[in-house]
Amino acid sequence: MITSKKKSTTRFEQMNHLVDEVIQGLSPLQAAALFVCFRHANIQGEFKLSATRLANTLGIGKRTAQRVFDGLQREGALEVIKPQKGTIPRTFWITGRPIRGDTATDPSERKIPCRD
Numbered sequence: 001m002i003t004s005k006k007k008s009t010t011r012f013e014q015m016n017h018l019v020d021e022v023i024q025g026l027s028p029l030q031a032a033a034l035f036v037c038f039r040h041a042n043i044q045g046e047f048k049l050s051a052t053r054l055a056n057t058l059g060i061g062k063r064t065a066q067r068v069f070d071g072l073q074r075e076g077a078l079e080v081i082k083p084q085k086g087t088i089p090r091t092f093w094i095t096g097r098p099i100r101g102d103t104a105t106d107p108s109e110r111k112i113p114c115r116d
Contacts, residue, residue, distance in 0.1 A: 010043060014096070021098040022077055032058055033068045034077055037094060045094035046081065053089075 018038060023031040036057050041047040055065035069092075072078040082091035 007043060014038070014045070017096060018094075022096065024098070026075065026077070027071075029058070029060070029064075030068055030071055030075070030077075033065070034072060034094070037072075037078065037092065041094055045096065046091060047094075048089045048091050050089040 051065040055062045079093045084090045
């Protein structure tokens with residue numbers, strides 16, 4: 001897959017933001033899961049990923065993967081934007097909010113774009 005330089009730069013900035021701001025308050029397992037989510041996300045931070053696939057990727061059980069998803073939502077790192085529909089997994093959005101509290105009150109200041 002060929003990616004434009006601008007798109008690559010944006011993804012790199014988003015990844016740096018996750019490392020510098022978001023994962024600081026997460027457990028190591030939650031941080032690893034967030035990077036798996038980021039790998040599956042589009043440029044707006046939206047992705048579909050089942051608990052089974054997350055579990056297989058991280059080498060953990062399905063219930064543990066579900067608890068990780070729940071924890072990331074509780075911490076505010078992920079939001080569900082579309083519920084599960086049959087066998088189609090939920091659609092999540094990586095919020096880009098620092099776990100310690102978002103210092104950017106203006107959504108345009110966030111490194112991972114807000115959904116509007």
